[in-house]
Structure formats: C-alpha cells, structure tokens
Amino acid sequence: MDLQRLTDRLGGLAYGGDYNPEQWDAQVWKEDDELMRRARVNLATVGVFSWALMEPEEGRYDFEWLDAHLDRLHAAGVAVDLATPTASPPPWFSLAHPDALPVRPDGARLTHGSRDTYCLTAPAYRRAARRIAAALAERYGDHPALALWHVHNEYVTLCLCDHTAAAFRVWLRARHGSLDALNDAWGTAFWSQRYTAWEQILPPRATQWHRNPGQALDFSRFWSDETLAAFRDQRDEIRARSDRPVTTNLMLPGYQNLDLWAFGREVDLVSVDHYPTAPGVDAAAHAAFDADRARSFAGGAPWLLMESGTNTVYERGRILAKEPGDILRHSLTHIARGSEGALFFQWRQSRAGAEQWHSAMIPHAGPDSRTFREVTATGEAVARLGELAGSTVRAEVAVLHDSDAWWAMAAEGLPSSELDYAGALRRAHRALWDAGVTVDFAHPGQDLSRYRLVVAPALFLLSDVNAHNLGRYVADGGTLLVQHFSGVVDERHHARLGGYPAAPLREALGIRVEECRPLRQDERVTLSDGSTATSWSESLRTEGAEALAAYTHGMLADSPALTRHGFGAGHGWYLSTRLDDAAYAALVERLLTEAGTAPDLPGLPPGVEAVTRHAPDGRAWHLLLNHRPEAVPLPQPGHDLLTGTTLGELPPDGCAVLRAR
Numbered sequence: 001m002d003l004q005r006l007t008d009r010l011g012g013l014a015y016g017g018d019y020n021p022e023q024w025d026a027q028v029w030k031e032d033d034e035l036m037r038r039a040r041v042n043l044a045t046v047g048v049f050s051w052a053l054m055e056p057e058e059g060r061y062d063f064e065w066l067d068a069h070l071d072r073l074h075a076a077g078v079a080v081d082l083a084t085p086t087a088s089p090p091p092w093f094s095l096a097h098p099d100a101l102p103v104r105p106d107g108a109r110l111t112h113g114s115r116d117t118y119c120l121t122a123p124a125y126r127r128a129a130r131r132i133a134a135a136l137a138e139r140y141g142d143h144p145a146l147a148l149w150h151v152h153n154e155y156v157t158l159c160l161c162d163h164t165a166a167a168f169r170v171w172l173r174a175r176h177g178s179l180d181a182l183n184d185a186w187g188t189a190f191w192s193q194r195y196t197a198w199e200q201i202l203p204p205r206a207t208q209w210h211r212n213p214g215q216a217l218d219f220s221r222f223w224s225d226e227t228l229a230a231f232r233d234q235r236d237e238i239r240a241r242s243d244r245p246v247t248t249n250l251m252l253p254g255y256q257n258l259d260l261w262a263f264g265r266e267v268d269l270v271s272v273d274h275y276p277t278a279p280g281v282d283a284a285a286h287a288a289f290d291a292d293r294a295r296s297f298a299g300g301a302p303w304l305l306m307e308s309g310t311n312t313v314y315e316r317g318r319i320l321a322k323e324p325g326d327i328l329r330h331s332l333t334h335i336a337r338g339s340e341g342a343l344f345f346q347w348r349q350s351r352a353g354a355e356q357w358h359s360a361m362i363p364h365a366g367p368d369s370r371t372f373r374e375v376t377a378t379g380e381a382v383a384r385l386g387e388l389a390g391s392t393v394r395a396e397v398a399v400l401h402d403s404d405a406w407w408a409m410a411a412e413g414l415p416s417s418e419l420d421y422a423g424a425l426r427r428a429h430r431a432l433w434d435a436g437v438t439v440d441f442a443h444p445g446q447d448l449s450r451y452r453l454v455v456a457p458a459l460f461l462l463s464d465v466n467a468h469n470l471g472r473y474v475a476d477g478g479t480l481l482v483q484h485f486s487g488v489v490d491e492r493h494h495a496r497l498g499g500y501p502a503a504p505l506r507e508a509l510g511i512r513v514e515e516c517r518p519l520r521q522d523e524r525v526t527l528s529d530g531s532t533a534t535s536w537s538e539s540l541r542t543e544g545a546e547a548l549a550a551y552t553h554g555m556l557a558d559s560p561a562l563t564r565h566g567f568g569a570g571h572g573w574y575l576s577t578r579l580d581d582a583a584y585a586a587l588v589e590r591l592l593t594e595a596g597t598a599p600d601l602p603g604l605p606p607g608v609e610a611v612t613r614h615a616p617d618g619r620a621w622h623l624l625l626n627h628r629p630e631a632v633p634l635p636q637p638g639h640d641l642l643t644g645t646t647l648g649e650l651p652p653d654g655c656a657v658l659r660a661r
C-alpha cells in the first residue's frame with residue numbers, strides 16, 4: 001500500500017517540513033544539510049511555490065536548480081515530497097492569461113502579487129497546471145530522493161468568472177437533465193426566478209438579497225467536483241510517469257469547504273495542514289478534532305500531518321507563540337490519531353516576503369534558539385517511534401459529517417444566524433474528547449454498524465437514503481443522538497413537510513418536530529432536569545419516545561426538549577436545544593455509558609488524552625498526553641518509547657508512548 005511505501009522508504013515516521021531553498025544561498029544550504037541531520041529531518045516538501053523558477057517563461061522549463069537540491073537532499077539522507085507549484089502562478093502567467101485570475105462574488109477580478117491567484121475553470125490555467133505536473137513527473141518520476149508527490153497546495157481559491165459559469169452549466173445539465181428539473185429543484189417558481197435557457201444561469205454572485213439556496217448548494221457541489229477534477233488532472237499526469245504515492249494537502253477548518261470524503265478516495269495518502277486557533281488545552285482539542293477528521297477522510301488508513309506551525313497559534317488577528325513543549329505535544333496528538341509523522345511549514349523562517357512572520361523550524365534567531373532546540377528534541381522523539389508506522393486507530397463512537405449538510409446550512413435566510421455547522425461538530429467532538437473517548441467522523445450514508453454511539457450534531461440536510469440508513473443503524477442496536485434542526489431539508493434543499501426530521505428518522509426517534517423557535521441572543525431556557533440551554537428551541541411531540549427533559553417556561557412549557565426512543569434493538573435520542581456545556585457533557589457521559597463504550601485506556605483522570613494505535617500483527621501502543629499541571633499515575637507501568645524507560649506516572653504536562661502489547 002502506498003503509505004506503507006512512504007514509511008518504508010523513510011525507514012520510520014516522517015519528520016520535516018516545507019523547504020523553500022530558493023530564498024537562500026549556497027552557504028545556507030550547506031548549513032541546512034547539517035541542521036536537518038541534527039533535527040532528524042527525513043522528509044522535505046520542495047517546490048510548493050517555485051513555479052516562477054521552474055518555468056521562467058511560458059513553456060520553457062528550468063529544472064537544473066531543482067536537480068541540484070534534490071541530489072543534495074538525497075545525499076544528506078532526506079527524502080523529498082515534491083510539489084507541483086500550481087497554487088502560485090508567476091506574474092507572467094497572470095499577465096498572459098488575465099482570464100485565469102479569480103473573480104470574486106462581487107465581480108471584482110483579483111490581480112497577481114500574492115499567491116492562489118488562479119481560476120480552476122480557466123482552460124489556460126488547467127492546461128498550464130497539467131503541463132508542469134507532467135514535466136515534473138517526467139523528470140523526477142523515479143528520482144531516488146522522491147518519496148511522495150504533493151499536488152498543488154490547499155485547493156481553496158473560489159472563482160465566479162464566466163469560465164466558471166460555463167462549467168457550472170455543464171455540470172447542471174448532467175445533474176438535472178432538463179431545465180424543468182432544475183427549476184423544480186431550485187424552487188424557481190418563487191421570486192420569479194424561472195430559467196428558460198441554460199445560458200441564463202449564473203454562479204451565485206453578489207445579489208440584491210438572499211441567493212437561491214438550491215443554486216448555492218448545487219454550486220458548492222459543482223465547485224467541489226471541479227476542484228477534485230483539477231486535482232485528478234495533475235494526479236493522472238503524475239501517475240502515468242511515476243509510481244510514488246500522490247497527495248494534496250487538505251486544510252480542514254472551515255477554510256476549505258470541499259467534499260473531503262471524495263478527496264480521501266482520490267488521493268493515495270490523505271495529508272492535512274493544521275494550525276490551532278487558541279492556545280493551551282484548546283489547541284490540543286482542536287488538533288485532535290482535525291486529526292480525527294483526517295483519519296476518517298482516509299477511511300481509517302494512516303495519513304500524514306503535512307503542515308503545522310512550530311510556534312504559530314492564530315488567535316483573532318494575532319500570531320501567538322506556542323508554549324514550551326507544545327511542538328512535541330501537538331506533533332504527538334496527530335501521531336496518536338494515526339498520522340505517520342509530523343511536518344511543519346516551513347524549514348527556515350523567511351527573511352522577506354509575505355510570510356516572514358510565520359514561524360518555522362529555524363527561526364530568524366537561527367539554530368541557537370528555543371524553537372530549534374524543541375524542533376530537534378521533537379525530531380529525536382519522532383525517530384524513536386518508527387515501530388508505529390502503519391498502525392491504525394479504532395473508535396467506537398462517530399460524529400456524522402456531511403458536506404451536503406454543511407453547504408446547505410450556509411444558506412442565507414435560515415431561522416438563526418447562530419446555526420453553525422462546523423461549530424456544532426467541533427462542540428460534539430470536544431465533549432467526547434473531554435470524556436476521553438476516541439472519535440471517528442462518519443458519513444450518514446456509510447455502514448455505521450461498527451459504532452456503538454453515533455452523534456449527529458447538525459444534519460440539517462438529510463436525504464431519504466441516509467435517513468433510512470440512520471434508522472437501520474438504530475434498529476440494529478445502535479445508539480444515535482440527533483441534535484436540533486436536523487433532517488429538515490432533503491438533498492434538493494426542499495423543506496420536509498408534515499413535521500421534521502425526515503420521516504424514516506422521525507420513526508427511529510419517535511418524535512415529530514412541529515415548529516422551530518430560535519431563542520433571542522441573550523435568552524436562556526431551563527429544562528425540567530435543571531439543565532440550561534441557549535440559542536434554539538423546538539416545539540415537538542413524542543410519537544413513542546420518552547421525554548427525558550421538558551421546557552419549563554413560556555409557550556413551550558411542559559413540551560419535550562430531550563427524548564429517547566427504543567427502536568428495534570437500539571435507541572434514538574433527540575435533543576431539540578443547545579445545552580450549556582456542563583449539561584451537554586453530562587448528556588454525552590450518559591450516552592457513552594448507555595452505549596457501553598469506554599476510553600482506550602480506562603482509569604485516567606480528565607485532562608489526560610490517551611489513544612491506542614494498533615498494528616495488524618496485534619502489537620499496540622498507548623499514546624498519552626497529560627494536559628494537567630501535575631504528575632498522573634498510570635493505571636499500569638509501561639515501557640515508554642520516548643524515554644526508553646519504564647514509566648509509572650506521566651510527568652506534569654508530559655507525554656509518553658507506551659508499548660501496550
């Protein structure tokens with residue numbers, strides 16, 4: 001399998017980062033070789049932003065400088081993750097092909113002078129991208145340094161130009177077949193939006209008032225498909241010339257809202273970038289959220305943390321420094337959850353240019369610095385974990401994640417601006433993380449039978465097929481929690497009539513939601529079990545379910561807020577409001593107990609993260625992270641790979657990797 005080949009090729013887990021040597025001179029390259037050896041770097045991502053050097057003018061390639069770097073890295077024992085540079089077209093390209101510059105929803109065409117200034121649907125861009133991918137693969141396809149191909153960088157640029165409009169229409173014809181079907185799907189009978197020719201249809205550009213939700217949803221689907229097609233173009237050029245695995249670095253937070261399940265199926269290795277948005281324990285929880293998503297998009301297979309920041313926490317307009325020890329802790333969080341290594345952006349902090357204040361493995365201060373000492377210590381730690389390569393993580397709990405539901409919930413004109421798809425998923429994951437269990441993300445249409453508990457925090461859009469799948473999961477013995485405003489529209493963004501959620505799910509939950517009643521911004525409701533909630537409430541009645549808690553005041557007084565329904569061999573729970581943190585945590589604990597799930601390593605106090613990686617041959621390792629400021633005794637002493645000693649307790653804020661079997 002491809003990833004196995006990566007770790008085999010490296011002789012262990014991957015460690016390193018983006019390497020942009022074109023910013024420096026030969027003296028520095030020499031020092032790089034020595035410092036990479038010291039830091040135990042074995043993988044460098046090269047070429048991500050090198051288009052201007054690789055192709056100084058249209059169709060004329062210059063790879064000699066790159067030959068020299070690849071040969072030098074190979075001689076220094078560093079393998080290469082070779083990138084296609086297509087995220088950053090050079091100025092000559094934009095000047096020659098102004099129609100390939102991206103157009104914003106308001107119609108403004110962006111200019112060159114930054115990066116990511118391209119339009120994926122512009123034929124000139126797609127041709128140029130394919131051409132340079134092919135040229136690179138032709139030249140380096142079997143280079144001894146080459147371990148991995150890295151297509152593009154974080155596909156994210158959105159463009160609403162005329163090329164996009166034309167491609168959108170082609171996609172719509174294939175999806176809907178006829179204008180009548182499209183008009184029906186988009187509900188154009190309202191607001192006089194009926195289309196009588198395909199050419200009338202535009203991508204969702206700036207409009208006077210709410211955009212049509214069906215149009216916006218279809219556009220998100222189209223754009224995700226188009227992005228994947230652009231990736232495939234390059235991947236296939238590479239695959240025709242090279243047998244090394246191909247990846248593209250995904251960016252998980254709301255930033256990149258594509259169908260990442262689909263990307264997971266098309267890459268040889270899922271790789272992701274992660275930058276925390278808050279320090280301390282929140283950073284650890286955020287890293288776990290993204291790492292669990294990465295593993296899930298990889299279908300449970302090993303994956304790779306392609307980028308992280310040695311010293312970067314993006315918090316509301318500031319770049320905060322990481323606390324001492326966080327480089328190792330954050331790297332281990334990802335490795336615990338299935339990453340085959342830890343890589344950073346970038347090796348050396350830029351002296352000039354747009355990212356000169358972004359942290360790096362070697363900061364401006366040079367190697368005599370806290371950051372580089374921690375980078376070196378982390379490299380040594382990762383080098384001791386080689387035996388974990390190829391092992392995987394098992395989870396008994398899943399949170400449902402569906403791009404359709406996410407895109408649909410981005411529609412304008414929903415009943416509350418507080419409805420937040422990504423936020424709801426993160427909150428559910430956080431409650432489970434706090435409870436110490438390992439969590440997968442799952443698609444509502446997939447086989448869920450391996451999970452004891454499934455949580456659906458924001459399944460606003462739900463197709464009939466997926467609603468049946470969830471009903472079957474419960475009937476077969478699963479425990480399912482569905483949260484408010486779920487199953488409310490179908491895959492065409494049409495409201496479910498006769499009560500929410502979608503009928504097959506309603507049956508499994510034994511309820512019928514009659515009306516949504518969003519709360520005022522500062523309103524808090526109290527439930528009959530003493531818990532409090534904000535943001536949202538619903539008027540619902542039970543149709544077989546038991547009411548576990550009811551609203552206590554106002555027009556919803558005495559009507560159910562939290563319900564539980566025995567259905568077949570399982571239980572369907574429904575929560576119609578947004579519980580406050582403590583009450584939500586208590587509900588999650590109760591569900592975990594009812595579902596009979598336990599943490600990977602029971603017996604640890606809250607604030608200690610423990611995940612187990614399993615090898616196919618039965619060996620296993622517990623990866624432990626202590627987020628508490630005091631030492632924590634271990635349930636059983638174990639051999640720690642990081643220190644090479646037997647550990648009886650975890651040091652304050654410390655980590656360990658224990659051989660379990």
Ligand code: GAL
Pocket residue numbers: 153154251273275307309345355358
């Ligand atoms: C990533 C990107 C890198 C760098 C980094 C900064 O999203 O791939 O090139 O810009 O962000 O955090």
